[in-house]
Amino acid sequence: MANNNGRRDFMGTVLGGFTALGGLGALYAMKRTWDPLPSVKAAGFTTLNMKEYKEGELVTEKWRGKPIFVLKQSPATIEKLKKEKPDDLKRLIKVGDGHYTVCVGLCTHLGCIPGFRPEKNDFLCACHGGVYDITAEVTKAPPPRGLDIPPFKIDGDKLVLGEEGPEYKKMLEEGITMPV
């Protein structure tokens, strides 16, 4: 009898073990099936010609299906920031002579699109009332941080979104933005 039980236990363990292994394999396959498709990932680059933007005028571009805010800052704004909020200057991207705010136009709270208010020089998210200043740094909760800056590479007068240039890597290191 004892012998018999030993064999049963062994068979049970082997069967259970193989079933568990198969189950884990199936779970992994299911996880991979839900991953973004390679075609979706490959389409993740956008090139912007920075000469086309006018000072103080917000343009919404598209990268990976997400809205991208591009705002060329006027020299007056830069002077004002130097005096009042020098830290915000680090959020700007310098291409040629211009200073640009380039950021993902999705609220860092839950992903609504904040609206630009030119008269107040800020962004208001209507969903939960978050406010961002002219460089898209947060000034009123609930958003936990300023709008994220997408990975970028400066290429002459052009900006390639989706590639990580040295300027972007520096921003990441200094904690100015989060990986998107």
Added chain:
Amino acid sequence: MAHFDENARPFSHKWLNERLAVDTLKRVLSTEYWIPKNINFLWAMGMILAATFGLLLISGIFLLMYYQPNTQLAFDSVNYTIMSEVGYGWLWRHIHGVGASVVFLIIYIHMFTGIYYGSYKRGRELIWLSGMLLFVLFSAEAFSGYMLPWGQMSYWAGMVITNLFSAGGLHLNGLVEWIRGDYVPGQAFLNRFFMLHVLLVPLAIIGTIVLHFGTLRIPHVNNQDGEEVDFDEEAEKYKAGKIKESKVIPFNPVFLSKDVFVMGVYFVIFFYLVFYHFEFAMDPVNFDPADPLKTPTHIYPEWYFLWSYEVLRPFSTNIGLIAFAFAQVIFFMLPFLDRSPNVAPASRRGAFKFWFWALLIDMIVLTFMGKLPPEGIWSTIGLLAALTFIGLWIALPIITSKEKKL
């Protein structure tokens, strides 16, 4: 050893009985499933929910035949094909939309009836837990269904709700992208939510409804006084013909006739809404096709999610998410947070009476605040109501452990 009568006619009563035990099934599940007499119309909500789920299933089957789960085609397949081309397509859509909204009203009535009469205690814990599981599954079903017309509210609700999974300060962007199958809600997202809505979640709901009924069978339903009825003894009285003295009646046909009456009243109101006031279940913003580059001015969920949305909203991201998670799971804990041994209506339970009404009113206030824009006085009231909600649940074990035994 089973005995089969060779001479029994196929599909005759005897033939079926030998193969399926139909008599036993009928006895256990209906004619000798005893229900206390001392209950009111609120005890009919379960059957009303089952019937509404049936309507949602039938109307859903017909919608499924013309709906296109494709980001380019979905909006028109609902708003043009189903609404103006398919014969009576509007009927299925309005039943589906009104049913989805009304089913939550009945679920809340059903839940608060259970809370009021203490129907989650003394052997009825699993009824409560399986019921709460059904609430979560219905929420998932409602949310996934809301994505399908691919209007502005579908898209942006999908964006906001999937973003909750980044868990705020944990920045689980990979998880969010995995759930969406894309960087933003797109084709992959629509397809998988379509699958969830028409197959996986309904399957889980049907299974859990069976479990919910199963958990009810042995403890039986509660009654208006929380009285512990000796069902065997009372059933003997009933079967002996002492129908007036017995405290119980059989589910079928006696109690069911009352259920059917309440259902009749309910369906008059239900179909009045379907035919004349369906618009309350149809958000005008969702009649704009989804636009990933434009957020609607105000994003709010359907009314039945507003209270938990308002628990999230007044706080900063991380605290808000913790408060939201708290609101989602705390109802599950009710049988264990209520430390009182009493099974009785709230009106006889001292401080619990005030707790019950405070919770109900607070949730109604949260619901209203969730719909209003988060500005000025509304923000403040919303914050206070959210704090009250959390405070009430923290207070529950203290209040109930001090309750006198009745």
